Amino acid sequence: MQAQNAASAGNAENGKKLWAKENCYSCHGFDGHGGAGVRLTPKPIAVQGFIAIVRHPPKSNMPTFSAKVISDADLRDMWAYLNTIPANPDPKSIPLLSALQ
Amino acid sequence: MSKPKNTDRRGFFKGAAALAGTASIAMAQQQQIAQNRAASAPAEVSGGTVEVLTNERPGADFMLDVIKSLGIEYVAANPSSSCRGLHESMINYGNNKNPELITALHEESSVAMGHGYAKIEGKPMIGMVHGTVGTQHASMAIYNAWCDRVPTIVILGNETDAGARRSFVEWTHSAQDAASIIRDFTKWDDNPTTLQHFAESFVRAYKIAMTPPMGPVAIIASGKLQEEPIEEKDLRIPKLTPVLSPVGDSGSIAELARMLVNAENPVIVAGRVAHNQAGMTLLAELADTLQAPVNDQRNRMNLASTHPFYNTGSVANADVVLALEVEDVFMLTHRMSPLNRIGMDAPRKIIKDTTKVITISSGDLFQRSNYQDFARYNEVDMAIPGDAQATLPLLIEACKKIITSDRRIAMQARGAKLTEQHAKNKQASITQAALGWDASPLTPSRISAELWAQIKNEDWSLVGNDAFFGRWPNRLWTFDKYHQFIGGSGGEGVGYGAPAAVGAALANKKHGRFTVNIQNDGDLNYAPGVLWSAVHHNIPMLNIMNNNRGYHQEVMFVTTMAARANRDVSRTGIGTKLESPFIDYATMAKAYGMKGIGPITDPKDLGAAIKQGVEIVKRGEPVMIDTDTHGRG
Numbered sequence: 001m002q003a004q005n006a007a008s009a010g011n012a013e014n015g016k017k018l019w020a021k022e023n024c025y026s027c028h029g030f031d032g033h034g035g036a037g038v039r040l041t042p043k044p045i046a047v048q049g050f051i052a053i054v055r056h057p058p059k060s061n062m063p064t065f066s067a068k069v070i071s072d073a074d075l076r077d078m079w080a081y082l083n084t085i086p087a088n089p090d091p092k093s094i095p096l097l098s099a100l101q
Numbered sequence: 102m103s104k105p106k107n108t109d110r111r112g113f114f115k116g117a118a119a120l121a122g123t124a125s126i127a128m129a130q131q132q133q134i135a136q137n138r139a140a141s142a143p144a145e146v147s148g149g150t151v152e153v154l155t156n157e158r159p160g161a162d163f164m165l166d167v168i169k170s171l172g173i174e175y176v177a178a179n180p181s182s183s184c185r186g187l188h189e190s191m192i193n194y195g196n197n198k199n200p201e202l203i204t205a206l207h208e209e210s211s212v213a214m215g216h217g218y219a220k221i222e223g224k225p226m227i228g229m230v231h232g233t234v235g236t237q238h239a240s241m242a243i244y245n246a247w248c249d250r251v252p253t254i255v256i257l258g259n260e261t262d263a264g265a266r267r268s269f270v271e272w273t274h275s276a277q278d279a280a281s282i283i284r285d286f287t288k289w290d291d292n293p294t295t296l297q298h299f300a301e302s303f304v305r306a307y308k309i310a311m312t313p314p315m316g317p318v319a320i321i322a323s324g325k326l327q328e329e330p331i332e333e334k335d336l337r338i339p340k341l342t343p344v345l346s347p348v349g350d351s352g353s354i355a356e357l358a359r360m361l362v363n364a365e366n367p368v369i370v371a372g373r374v375a376h377n378q379a380g381m382t383l384l385a386e387l388a389d390t391l392q393a394p395v396n397d398q399r400n401r402m403n404l405a406s407t408h409p410f411y412n413t414g415s416v417a418n419a420d421v422v423l424a425l426e427v428e429d430v431f432m433l434t435h436r437m438s439p440l441n442r443i444g445m446d447a448p449r450k451i452i453k454d455t456t457k458v459i460t461i462s463s464g465d466l467f468q469r470s471n472y473q474d475f476a477r478y479n480e481v482d483m484a485i486p487g488d489a490q491a492t493l494p495l496l497i498e499a500c501k502k503i504i505t506s507d508r509r510i511a512m513q514a515r516g517a518k519l520t521e522q523h524a525k526n527k528q529a530s531i532t533q534a535a536l537g538w539d540a541s542p543l544t545p546s547r548i549s550a551e552l553w554a555q556i557k558n559e560d561w562s563l564v565g566n567d568a569f570f571g572r573w574p575n576r577l578w579t580f581d582k583y584h585q586f587i588g589g590s591g592g593e594g595v596g597y598g599a600p601a602a603v604g605a606a607l608a609n610k611k612h613g614r615f616t617v618n619i620q621n622d623g624d625l626n627y628a629p630g631v632l633w634s635a636v637h638h639n640i641p642m643l644n645i646m647n648n649n650r651g652y653h654q655e656v657m658f659v660t661t662m663a664a665r666a667n668r669d670v671s672r673t674g675i676g677t678k679l680e681s682p683f684i685d686y687a688t689m690a691k692a693y694g695m696k697g698i699g700p701i702t703d704p705k706d707l708g709a710a711i712k713q714g715v716e717i718v719k720r721g722e723p724v725m726i727d728t729d730t731h732g733r734g
Contacts, residue, residue: 063664
């Protein structure tokens with residue numbers, strides 16, 4: 001269902017390029033895993049909410065990106081890309097991390 | 102034609118022997134000084150009509166005696182004409198030992214090496230810099246040391262006497278008031294005009310640098326004073342009397358103890374609290390006594406990361422906040438308008454109106470006015486001036502005296518919740534570390550986990566700041582020794598990281614520790630020659646290049662500005678990214694004679710690269726592993 005939504009929402013391949021080009025990765029990481037900005041993946045919020053936050057972010061350091069700067073179509077492509085990021089591995093399946101438990 | 106100088110060498114030696122009995126530091130060094138003098142005593146000069154062109158007793162020898170008397174181990178310097186006398190005395194008269202001359206390729210590196218060294222060793226080394234030009238190069242590193250409250254000694258070579266300047270270059274490299282450029286961010290400076298004056302001022306400078314709040318000091322070494330023969334009689338080196346650390350007054354401490362013991366949700370915030378392992382033990386004892394959380398600002402090693410109350414507090418929910426040597430209390434208790442807003446709102450308080458905020462800080466004892474590192478005025482409920490570590494025993498005792506059995510039961514219940522929170526925090530870190538585990542570019546969490554697996558059984562010391570590495574070492578590793586972390590630059594001046602790491606590694610070397618440096622790419626490019634210094638002086642250290650290929654904080658800032666202006670955000674890599682071409686740090690390291698590995702782009706190659714790096718460091722060499730964290734950190 002989610003994959004269908006992603007496909008209908010935009011072009012993931014173009015979204016990946018835009019994610020880098022528009023510097024979204026600088027705060028949120030190449031895979032949307034977060035950094036200075038919040039974590040977005042896996043399982044990003046619904047596309048309408050995603051666009052709404054980009055247009056009117058909560059009071060934080062997240063810039064307001066107007067439609068003049070990034071179009072809705074481009075945001076849908078980016079959202080489609082974020083939907084391709086796979087689920088996290090279980091840390092217990094990673095020996096280096098399970099050793100830290 | 103000059104006449105031979107008839108100086109009273111015997112009297113000078115006698116004076117030196119007498120001072121050896123009074124100096125409290127480095128008795129052994131004083132004996133060595135006397136031996137050196139005896140060995141270097143010249144044959145008697147006969148005849149009074151021959152021009153004497155040699156000087157076997159330059160003033161710099163006595164200056165070096167002063168330096169030796171204080172137990173200074175290293176002097177880092179880029180060679181310079183204004184320090185040539187001291188330079189020669191160090192390598193020949195002093196036999197290049199205690200202090201040993203460390204060759205630096207930039208004056209900023211000279212001082213920053215001392216910055217890192219002092220945070221490991223607990224005492225200053227010297228950065229020796231060249232007149233006007235060297236002081237300007239060194240000024241950023243001096244400012245970082247000032248903001249970070251770290252004792253460093255800077256010797257400024259200067260030809261004070263205009264008549265002694267032999268060329269135009271010596272005029273351009275001289276100043277009337279050579280220390281004026283750094284006076285706003287040094288604790289003290291002086292321009293001695295005689296050797297005796299130099300002795301007194303140097304010992305005074307050491308004492309001032311080491312008195313909390315600690316900081317950099319500067320002494321000008323006149324070229325003429327260094328190079329001309331010693332003519333002064335009865336020279337002596339003053340005894341160093343260290344100043345006891347200032348302690349908060351007992352009345353205020355008793356009142357603070359009452360507030361803490363009766364608080365329901367006290368939070369201790371630790372800035373630059375611990376000066377050594379004993380400081381960590383004391384802070385743990387306070388936390389245990391009160392069963393109170395300690396939020397660590399990572400300016401120093403303050404508390405073991407395994408302590409069950411480590412980073413478990415909420416300032417927003419606190420009824421009492423105890424800020425120990427916190428550099429910016431206002432921003433601990435307030436938030437400002439985010440960058441993306443037009444105009445500034447009033448600062449938003451994030452603590453309750455009823456919350457009591459108490460500070461213990463040596464920062465209240467000494468401030469300067471021009472540079473604004475003192476931050477916004479703190480409207481606290483009680484400001485106790487004093488060194489926090491020195492005050493902790495009094496506070497712990499005062500708390501223990503008044504804890505009733507009822508309060509102890511309540512505190513234990515609180516401690517149990519904090520312990521639970523600590524375990525949850527750790528589990529959350531492990532879960533988050535799995536994010537992007539197999540992704541390329543590499544994640545800081547994966548690099549940190551791979552590193553930990555291979556260094557955890559060593560006596561390791563992380564000398565690079567992990568602030569731009571998502572604090573992943575702090576979240577995954579076990580930090581429980583003072584030398585395992587040294588904090589950041591203090592002044593946030595880029596260029597501190599690499600030289601400070603080399604200086605810290607230099608201090609770690611004699612203790613046989615395994616030094617790890619997480620190195621930011623932008624930082625290294627300020628003065629990469631320090632890699633050569635590490636190789637040249639056989640300083641073992643494992644450098645992990647956090648190669649995110651840009652100044653990403655600035656990418657974010659400029660992107661925010663572009664978005665706010667409704668303009669093209671895709672252009673904000675101009676001037677901020679280190680691309681086209683990417684910089685190859687393994688090759689850069691090799692150019693300086695350092696082993697270089699990488700760039701590592703596939704996380705599956707990381708473990709083997711680190712293994713190779715660890716083996717190199719264990720052989721006593723430095724190594725650089727370039728890891729591609731493009732756009733991360």
